[in-house]
Amino acid sequence: MKIYLTGFMTSGKSTIGPILANVLGYDFYDLDKEIEESEKLSVVEIFEKYGEKYFREAESKILNELSKKDNLVISLGGGTIVNQKNFDMMKNSGTIIYLKVSPNTLYKRLKHKTDRPIFKDLVLNNKNEAEFIKRISELMEKRKQYYEMADIIIDTELTSFGKTVDRIAKKIFYLNNEKNKS
Numbered sequence: 001m002k003i004y005l006t007g008f009m010t011s012g013k014s015t016i017g018p019i020l021a022n023v024l025g026y027d028f029y030d031l032d033k034e035i036e037e038s039e040k041l042s043v044v045e046i047f048e049k050y051g052e053k054y055f056r057e058a059e060s061k062i063l064n065e066l067s068k069k070d071n072l073v074i075s076l077g078g079g080t081i082v083n084q085k086n087f088d089m090m091k092n093s094g095t096i097i098y099l100k101v102s103p104n105t106l107y108k109r110l111k112h113k114t115d116r117p118i119f120k121d122l123v124l125n126n127k128n129e130a131e132f133i134k135r136i137s138e139l140m141e142k143r144k145q146y147y148e149m150a151d152i153i154i155d156t157e158l159t160s161f162g163k164t165v166d167r168i169a170k171k172i173f174y175l176n177n178e179k180n181k182s
């Protein structure tokens with residue numbers, strides 16, 4: 001089984017992914033980290049040096065390579081799913097799980113982080129809360145049609161890491177049992 005974790009920047013994909021993989025006994029890959037290793041640059045540096053289009057091409061290429069493996073959890077980047085080819089490939093090859101978090105909570109997590117190129121300028125320019133949340137909400141609006149086509153949606157707003165992992169693992173064990181029955 002292949003599990004793809006999707007959701008907005010700082011929704012918790014990279015934090016929860018390795019714990020989930022450990023619980024399921026699967027291998028774990030963080031797509032952003034794989035791109036960084038392959039390019040020998042950080043995500044911010046790739047955006048600055050080569051631009052977003054280049055990053056997106058590298059992202060799709062590495063996603064396709066990783067997806068040849070089985071029994072794994074992949075924590076995607078926040079924008080990976082917003083590409084029809086990536087989406088179709090993941091939908092046809094595995095289970096997509098969306099970690100749903102509100103713009104207000106995402107703001108609290110993002111406001112001090114300078115390692116997300118898309119929000120770095122807002123953090124460095126100390127943009128006020130209303131403007132920041134507006135930008136998060138606008139991007140969320142564009143992306144949510146993809147996020148919400150996930151196979152499983154987990155509202156993680158009020159949930160600790162452990163509880164989120166527990167809820168996902170239970171759903172995966174159930175799906176695996178159903179698959180074995182048929």
Ligand SMILES: Nc1ncnc2c1ncn2[C@@H]1O[C@H](COP(=O)(O)OP(=O)(O)OP(=O)(O)O)[C@@H](O)[C@H]1O
Pocket residue numbers: 007008009010011012013014015016032075076077078079109116156159160161164
């Ligand atoms: N209940 C929670 N669940 C998940 N993350 C939480 C929670 N509470 C606080 N956090 C914090 O939110 C941040 C989530 O960041 P993380 O890198 O896991 O997000 P991500 O979804 O991988 O983002 P990106 O798309 O940028 O890769 C971490 O700093 C984590 O400590």
Ligand SMILES: O=C(O)C1=C[C@@H](O)[C@@H](O)[C@H](O)C1
Pocket residue numbers: 008009032043076077078079080115116117118
């Ligand atoms: O949401 C996004 O577009 C991104 C999220 C991160 O995971 C990285 O992939 C990068 O910062 C872009």
Ligand SMILES: [Mg+2]
Pocket residue numbers: 013014015032075076077
């Ligand atoms: Mg991540």
